[in-house]
Amino acid sequence: MRTNYRINSGVRFEMLSQDQLQTLFDGVLHVLENIGLEVHHDEARDILKKTGAWVEGNRVRIPQYLVKRSLEMAPRSFTIYARDGNSKHDIHIGPGRAHFGPGPTPPNFTDVETLERRPYVKDDARVVATVVDALPNIDFCESLGTVSDVHPDLAASYEFAEMFPNTSKPIVAWSYGWDDSEDIHKIAVAEAGGQEAFEKRPNYVHYCEPLSPLVSTFEAVDKLIFAARNRVPLIFTPCPLAGGTAPVTAAGIIIQAAAESWMGLTLAQAIQPGLPFFMGGVLSVMDMNAMILSYGAPELSLMMAGATELAHYAGIPLWQTGGCTDSKVLDEQAALEGSISCFFSALSGGDLCHDVGYTESGITGSILQTVMMDEAIGYSRRITRGIEVNEDTLATDAIHNVGPNGHYLYEEHTHRYYKTEFWYPNLCDRHNYEEWEEEGKKPMRDRVIERTRDILSSHKPSAIKPQTQTAIKEVLEAAESRVKNQQ
C-alpha cells in the first residue's frame, strides 16, 4: 500500500487483515510441523532430513524455524528475461506487479479458423506463442494444450520447441519428468549462451505440480530437483479442490495449498539457496453437482486473492489463476467469469496469473479467450493504476481557466494528459449505432476472432539464434530415439 509515493498511488486492496494473515501463516506452520506430507522421493527425503526436517518413513514434517528460514532465503523480487534481449518483454517480479499468461495441458483446442473443438496438435503451440507475443497485456507464454500428434511422452518437449522460436516473452514450461525437463532446458540454455549465462539471465520458468492433499509425488519432486540444480526459477504449486482434495472452507484450502508449496520451497532452498520460487496454484471449488474443478467460480477469485496476500505476507511471489471459464464457447459466460478473475488478480497483485485462455473448466484451450481477456486485463490495469493526486492533477489552474460554462477540449492540461489518463479499447466498441452498423454490426465475439486471425497472419516474432535451431533439432532427435529405445 504505497500511498506515500508522490508519483503513483495505485489502488489499495486488502482482503485479509494482518491478524488474519498471521493466523493463516501459523496454520501453515502447524500443518507442516505436526501433520507433514508424504514425499515419494528417496533422495528428496534425504536432502530434507539433512537440512533439518523430521522424516519417518515417507512422512516428512518440517519444524517452524526451517520453514521460516526457507521463506527468508527465497527472493521476493527477481527478473525473468526475454530470450532476445528485448527489455520490454522482461518480467520483473516484485511488489505491486501483476503479470498474465495462458495455461498448460488442456487436451483440446478451439481451432482459430474453423472454431471447432478438437484435439490439440503441435502447430497450436506455434499459434499460441505467436499471438501471445503480439498481445500488449499478456506477459508470459504457456501452450494451452497437450500435443497429441507426437509420441505421448514427448508432448512437453515438442510444445516447448514450437513455442520458443515464436515468442520472446518468457515461457512457463511443464514436463512429465527428468528427461523432458532436460530437453527443454537444453533449448533454453542454447539461446542464453550456456548454463552460466542462463543462470544470470534465466529465460524460462519451470512448473511442477504436487498432489493434494499433502503428497509430494515422485515426478513433481524429481522435476523440482532438476530445476533447483540448474537454477531454473521454479513454480511448485498444487491444484486442490475445495470440498474434494482440500478443506471446503477458503481458509482451509489456502493453508493446505501453502503447506504443499512450502514443502517444495524447503527442498528447493536446501539444494539451491536463493532460488526464485513461486507458491500458489489453482485453488477453487469442486462443484458438488457437476463434479468439476470450477474455473469460473467466484471462489476462485476469492481463494486466489487470499493466497496472494498470504504469499506476500510470507515474502514470496505467487502463481495466480484467472482469465478462465467453465463456458464451452467464447460467449457472455466466458467474458463474465474471465474478466472478473483477471480483475481480481490485478487487484490483489498476483505475480504471475496463468490460465488466461482456459475454457470448459480447463479441458479446452482457446487463444480466442486469451485475446478477449487481453482487453479485460488492459481494462483492469487502468483501474489498478489508481488515481494520481498532486497539484497538477488537481487541475485547479485548468478549472480556473475554463471557468463556469466553458469546456476543456482546448486546454493544454487536457492535451498533456488525455492519452495517458484514459484507456483506449482495442476490442470494445464505442461507435454510434450507424457507424457500428456500417462496420458490419459485429458483436465483440467477431472482433476477437478477427483480431486473432489478423495477428496470426501479420505478426513476426523475433528469431532465435541459429545455434538454438540446431539445438532444437538435436534435442528432438535424441528424444525420439530415447522413447524408441524405451519401448
Added chain:
Amino acid sequence: MSEIYEQLATGILEGNVPKIPELVQKALDDGLKADDILSNGLVVGMNEVGVRFKSGAMFIPEVLKSAQAMHAGQEVLRQLLAESGSAFSGKIVLGTVKGDLHDIGKNLVGMLCEGAGFEVIDLGFNVEPEKFTEAIKNHQPDIVGMSALLTTTMRAMGYTIKAIEEAGLRDKVKVMVGGAPVDSDFAERIGADGYGHNAVSGSELAKKLIGAA
C-alpha cells in the same frame, strides 16, 4: 408389505446410515426375502438418488451418504445373498491409471456400482497396465473401469488397453473410462467401450455394459 420397501427406499434417499441396517433386519424378521429387500427397497432408493443427482436436486456429498447407507444395508444381506446364489449382477475391476493418484471419482463409481449390485474389485491408484491385466486374469471381471484426473496421465489409459490387447484379453472384458479430462472422442480413439462423464453416469454405463454383455 410395500410399506417397508418404501421406508427402505426413503432411508436410502435420505442417507440414513444408522436406520437402514435396522430396517433391513426388520424386513428379514418379517419374512421378506433378501433379494426382494435389495431390489424393491434399497436399489429403488439408489435409482432415485441417481435421477435426482442428474437433475441437480441432489449433491455429491448427499449421494455419498446414500451410498454409505446402501453399503450398510448390503452388509446385513451379504451372507444371505451369497447363499441364495444371486449375489451380484456383475463384476467390475476399477483403478486409477499409472502416474495418477487421484481416486475420489473412482471411489464414487465403486460405491455406486456396489449399490447397483456389482462386485467391485478396486485396484487403487497409480495402477500399472500389468496390474490391470493380472486382475483380469485373476478375477475374470465383466468390466474394467479406468480413471484419470490429469491431462498428463490420460495416455496411460491407451497404454493399458494396449496391454490388455497384447495379453489376448481384450475380448473378455468391456472397458470403460472416466475422469475430468476424458471425453467420448478420447474414449473412442483409445478403443474403450464407453465413457462416463461423472460417477453416476459411470455406474449407469456399467449397468448398460452388463446388459449388453
